[in-house]
Amino acid sequence: MKIIHTGDWHIGKIVNEYHMTKDQEYILNQLLQIIKEEKPQAVIIAGDIYDRSVAPVEAVELLDKVLGEIILDYQIPVLAIAGNHDSPERLNFGSGILKAKGLYIEGMLKRDTAKVTLNDEYGPVNFYLVPYADAAVVKDVYEDPNIKSQQDAMKAIIERIGATMDKSQRNVMITHGYVRGLEDPETSESERPLSIGGTDMVSYELFDDFCYTALGHLHSPQRAGKDNVRYSGSLLKYSFSEVKQKKGVNVVNIDGEGSVTIKTRELVPLRDMRIIKGELKKLMDPDIYNAGNREDYIKVILTDRGELLDPMRKLKSVYPNIMLLEFEDRGTRGNYDILLKTSRGKSKLELFKEFYKYINDAELAVESAEVLSRIIEEVERRGEDLEAN
Structure with missing residues (x-):
């Protein structure tokens, strides 16, 4: 079975006062083209579909357009969960009716995890949809006073799934949060913290019984301990801590034995996010600013020593989408x-x-x-x- 794993769309996001909806529409059209080319049997959205609980109208309209094309035009089912940015109640509304059309969306955590079974030429593949819920919510849902951390919460959820899961079949987990691998995960400034003090970390070893685990929350594409436990990353760069990241989606192939092969399809944004550094006069040189896309979202670090007259206005004349302007810190050169x-x-x-x-x-x-x-x-x-x- 071929699956396209995405996550962290954050539709409706505003970055440094710039509305990203047009950029998101551009990148989602690329995603639609990839889906058209790859012809998967399922598309996964692993949480943070919207950027905030009450999404703006244009964000709702964009999501409706994209999901409508995937489900109705391409006849490909979509499996989606709520992330920590989403409103569980709003995403959950109408989910029962939408299943008939091929949209399986889980907003609120349930005591019995939602399971969606799709079939290919080798038989069934079971998808377990676990939306984001902090440990306190899981504690209440499971009525278990021993749940005190995300590790405890995920362990309890997976143990309950395991009690009825047929391990001879191919099983896929979809969830959202921090999963620690052999090394600490690569994080970004645009990710909202889930907790303080490391209690939000979950061990990758909890997912050993799944042939693939589709993760959301971290914006950098990466594996978490094993090749089959993965973050797809966000569709776009949402902070300058992500400038070196290459964004894309995971194309996952699961064979009849449950073995997984993964490739990445890269996404190219309408406007990239870059950091440039130098003296104002040099950055205003046509040879410099014409070397890249002037429409990119830019963070400028000026290294000039003296006072400058209205540098932002001058820079915007050649870099219209400057998001941040900083001066190099020279205050650390002495005591x-x-x-x-x-x-x-x-x-x-x-x-x-x-x-x-x-x-x-x-x-x-x-x-x-x-x-x-x-x-x-x-x-x-x-x-x-x-x-x-």
């Missing part, structure tokens, strides 16, 4: 506490020279020092005149 302790007995000009060097890691120019000296003298003279009056 400011020591500077303060040695300030007694020094003139205002001497103090400013030391402060300038601390901030800019360079000496104040002679011409600038002369101008500053005249300004200080003028201010002090005016101060004396005011006191005299």
Whole structure:
């Protein structure tokens, strides 16, 4: 059976005040093309379908369009669960009716996990849909006071599944959360924390009885301990911590014995997310800005030492989609506490020279020092005149 595993669509997301819906429509059209080419027997969305519990109208319309094309036009069933960004109740609404059309969506955790069985030429494949629920919710649903962490919660869920699961058949888990492999997972700034102190981590070994585990939540495509326990990653980059990640979807083939082969189909965004660094004049050079897509979402780090007049306006004239502008931190080149302790007995000009060097890691120019000296003298003279009056 061929499956396309996706997750973390985050439809309706806003990144640094930029609405991403058009970019999401562009990338979802690519996904539709991949589905058309691959002709899978199922499409998985492993949580965080929307970016927030109350999705904007355009996000709902986009999801309706995409799911309608997959299910009605391509006749391919979709298996989806709620992630930690979704509203379980809203996703659950109408789920019973939608099953008849091929949309299997689980928003709220149930004591008995939803199982969807699809068939191929080798027989049945059982999909277990486990939406995101924190340990406290699982504790209430299972009426088990011993559930205190996500590890406890997932263990309880899988043990209940295992009590009735036919292990001689091919079984697939779909869930959402942090699964720890042999190494710590690669995380991104755009992922909402699930808990504090590591109680959100789940061991990959809990999924040993499944021939494939389709995970959502982490935005970087990666394996979690084993090749058949995987995150597909998000469809788009949603933070500058993700600039080096290549986004895509997992195309999973499960043979008659339950062995799995996986390939990745890469997704190319309408606008990439990049970080550029340098002096303002250099970044405004046509040879520099024409080397990449000027429409990309950009974080600029300026390395100029002096003051700049309205750098954002100038940069936006050539990089219209700048999301962030930062200046390189030069405040770590000295110990400011020591500077303060040695300030007694020094003139205002001497103090400013030391402060300038601390901030800019360079000496104040002679011409600038002369101008500053005249300004200080003028201010002090005016101060004396005011006191005299």
